[in-house]
Amino acid sequence: MSNSLAAAVFTTADLPEALRAARTLLDIADIGQAEVDFEAVIRSPDVLARIGHVLPGLKWWASAGEEHGSSVAGDNPADCLPIQVFDWGRPLDRAEPFIAALGSDPAAVRWDLDAWPAVPEAGLEAISQKHAYLTLTVNSRDLYQDEPSQDHTIHVHARNRNGDPTARIHWLADQVGGRFTGRVELAYL
Template identity: 35%
Template sequence: MSNDIAYPVFRTPDRVGALDAARRIVEYGRRADSRVSARTELRSGAEVRRVAKELPGGWFRAWEEYGEFDGVPSQDLPVLITGVRGCGLPSDPAAYEERLPVECELYGMPVGSVEDAFAAAAGPNVGEINWDGLCWPDASELDLPGESKHAEVTLLLNTRSRELDEPADDHTVLVHVRSLRIDGRQTEEPYAHWLAAQVGLTVIGPGQRW
């Protein structure tokens, strides 16, 4: 089993500029079956309602206490716990005010189908757009083979952390490569630098792992 490591290659407070930079490197590795997913964490009922109007096809799921619904049949669970499309959210604001944060997610969509709408709808909330199913080419001058299993790009919105736990006033593009550590050194880091350079970007910080 192998894992990935994601290196920041672009950062800006300009949401559109960040999305454009992410798309440049996505296109470098895009395949016919590449997909995009996105998620954002909403911490007020007003934001849940607003985002649901802008993303009615988004999948909304709320926070629950550990073990809170043990033994409860699935058909009796609140729809916000099992998950519900934006167009089917409860009309009573209290239904989600009491269960914040609420996560909105779009999963496995065609590349180019949701990115603009999602980035705009996320607004001030932390979130991410992730493209996977990419394929990085060989870097023959570095004697490094291509990569498909861990070829991804992530745009972090209003945060610099893959955990989405540190709000920020800017947006960061990450390029993913295989994590391979030998003698305490990430041997694939030069590959991340090479990939960024192919589209006019550069690694600007240490890699992030889950």
């Protein structure tokens, strides 16, 4: 397991605007072999039904702990609400339907990119898959749904070989009309 640093670069209460920003950044990234990962806290049967339709075979456990129910044990998630969702390696086309299914429940959607490409005019070298991610937190300001909110935040993960991602983070923030807030979180990958 490795870690990444996720820098908040764009926050808005307008979910379509957050999705537009995510799409803009995905258009910049190399995504030929990219996947998407999901983390969420699901509280209602309606949201659970919608999420289950989007992500068949959903991996989850009861928020009270796995001993209170999990997908591994074959339990019915509706009997264990609220549940934690932690589902990895899905196709990119699952991201927006997942987000639309959430309602007001908090979540993080992380795109595991192939690379952030070189941007010679900005003096930026390409960043490999190991250090190229994009996360949209929905109804939460943090990566782990510990700070529920009514807004949504774009986080970029980027680490250059020299260890200083600041120039790339500022450049990516500029592409979506955002700014690097200085807020960085450790992301477990």
